[in-house]
Amino acid sequence: MNDSATIDYRTLKINGVYQQNNAGDLMLRVKLPAGVLSAVQAEVVCDVSEAFSTGMLHLTCRGSLEFHGLRGESLPQVFRRLNTVGLTTRGACGGAVRSIACATAEGVGSARIQMLARRLHNHFTGNPYFEGLPKKFKLGVENGYQGARHLFQDLVMVYLGREEGRDLCDVWAAGGLGHQPQEGFLLAGRVPFERLIPLVEGVVKVYRQHTPAGKRLKHLLAEIGEIEFRALLARETSGAPVCPVASPFDDSLGEALTPGACGWIELPVFAGQLPTADLRRIAAIARELGDGFLAISREQNLLVSLGAGVDPVPLNHALDATGWLKQGKVLQCRVCPGSHACHKGLVPTRDIARQLDEILGDSGRGLSWAISGCPNSCSQPQLADFGIIGVRKGSEAKEALYDLYRRESDGFGKPIREKLTLGELLQAVSSLV
Numbered sequence: 001m002n003d004s005a006t007i008d009y010r011t012l013k014i015n016g017v018y019q020q021n022n023a024g025d026l027m028l029r030v031k032l033p034a035g036v037l038s039a040v041q042a043e044v045v046c047d048v049s050e051a052f053s054t055g056m057l058h059l060t061c062r063g064s065l066e067f068h069g070l071r072g073e074s075l076p077q078v079f080r081r082l083n084t085v086g087l088t089t090r091g092a093c094g095g096a097v098r099s100i101a102c103a104t105a106e107g108v109g110s111a112r113i114q115m116l117a118r119r120l121h122n123h124f125t126g127n128p129y130f131e132g133l134p135k136k137f138k139l140g141v142e143n144g145y146q147g148a149r150h151l152f153q154d155l156v157m158v159y160l161g162r163e164e165g166r167d168l169c170d171v172w173a174a175g176g177l178g179h180q181p182q183e184g185f186l187l188a189g190r191v192p193f194e195r196l197i198p199l200v201e202g203v204v205k206v207y208r209q210h211t212p213a214g215k216r217l218k219h220l221l222a223e224i225g226e227i228e229f230r231a232l233l234a235r236e237t238s239g240a241p242v243c244p245v246a247s248p249f250d251d252s253l254g255e256a257l258t259p260g261a262c263g264w265i266e267l268p269v270f271a272g273q274l275p276t277a278d279l280r281r282i283a284a285i286a287r288e289l290g291d292g293f294l295a296i297s298r299e300q301n302l303l304v305s306l307g308a309g310v311d312p313v314p315l316n317h318a319l320d321a322t323g324w325l326k327q328g329k330v331l332q333c334r335v336c337p338g339s340h341a342c343h344k345g346l347v348p349t350r351d352i353a354r355q356l357d358e359i360l361g362d363s364g365r366g367l368s369w370a371i372s373g374c375p376n377s378c379s380q381p382q383l384a385d386f387g388i389i390g391v392r393k394g395s396e397a398k399e400a401l402y403d404l405y406r407r408e409s410d411g412f413g414k415p416i417r418e419k420l421t422l423g424e425l426l427q428a429v430s431s432l433v
């Protein structure tokens with residue numbers, strides 16, 4: 001670990017580390033259950049970033065945190081510091097059940113879906129039976145059917161509510177974005193919570209056993225079809241015992257202790273870039289005037305928890321004084337690191353977000369935007385009102401090129417203009433908005 005030439009990057013991947021470039025810079029991703037972290041954890045994250053990274057954090061649209069520009073020799077100290085406050089990076093990259101995207105701050109029932117996401121996180125993170133998969137396996141926990149979010153992940157649980165003392169979910173499978181976007185299908189309807197973990201386990205086992213290396217669940221479905229997939233899944237899940245998600249404690253006291261039990265205050269973070277100085281200030285306010293919890297939203301914003309018993313007036317007042325509460329002061333644009341920090345990135349995503357903000361002004365702020373640095377679509381551009389994907393890297397000889405997507409139906413957004421130069425792209429969005 002002391003010599004970057006001898007670092008085993010394949011082993012590090014499962015521990016959340018990616019190589020950013022050939023100069024030895026590394027990215028480390030931290031998995032946060034339901035996107036939630038305590039103020040104490042946030043302060044340690046700031047310490048780590050300032051000591052070993054750039055003092056700037058990237059918030060992802062799956063509710064994770066990324067450090068960029070780390071060096072291999074600092075990883076032991078970084079892992080140790082994160083471990084002291086129970087933060088894990090295990091399975092944040094590589095062939096594992098990744099961070100669970102959760103609609104933590106969205107709608108009624110947030111406490112139940114947080115509990116489900118946390119339970120799934122605890123069950124699958126670091127579990128050797130669910131590592132070494134052909135490729136990443138993405139889970140989502142949704143709170144209803146807004147925004148087509150049930151269609152784009154390997155497995156998505158859509159919370160339907162509580163009936164006769166039982167929490168129920170619809171389960172959607174085999175969706176994905178990337179080079180071959182594929183909308184998921186309804187695998188099982190009205191599944192009670194205690195049947196979810198055996199079902200997810202069954203799907204992951206089928207995926208592991210029948211999918212070639214490097215392929216996602218959607219590829220397996222394309223190859224064998226839904227009927228064969230269901231037959232394989234029935235074999236895996238037949239006789240599987242139920243596995244409770246909630247204990248009697250969760251059902252009584254648990255909800256009152258859940259972060260965000262009375263809602264969340266959202267602080268916009270432009271392009272998911274959060275300076276540690278700002279996070280420290282917000283964490284201190286959450287600790288002193290809130291219940292001590294924060295979260296990362298799927299729009300890459302920071303959320304401050306209104307836990308049970310928190311007086312929102314002084315909390316809002318203190319946050320207002322930071323200047324962060326000016327909702328809509330920036331363009332709401334999900335942004336992946338692009339060529340700024342990802343070795344696959346073809347275009348500088350944050351620079352483009354800044355240019356869009358400048359040229360669109362208020363007219364762009366009522367819409368959702370997403371920019372991805374390459375066709376892998378990590379910022380989910382097909383789920384935004386307008387999505388932008390970098391499709392060619394710029395060079396001295398050729399300009400970078402972009403595809404522009406528009407979402408106007410219940411499904412994924414579709415490309416409306418392709419292979420645009422930056423000038424053509426900015427002109428196109430100005431005329432459309």
Ligand code: SF4
Pocket residue numbers: 336337338339342343344345346372373374375376377378379
């Ligand atoms: S979309 Fe491409 S550039 Fe952006 S983070 Fe994903 S792989 Fe990297």
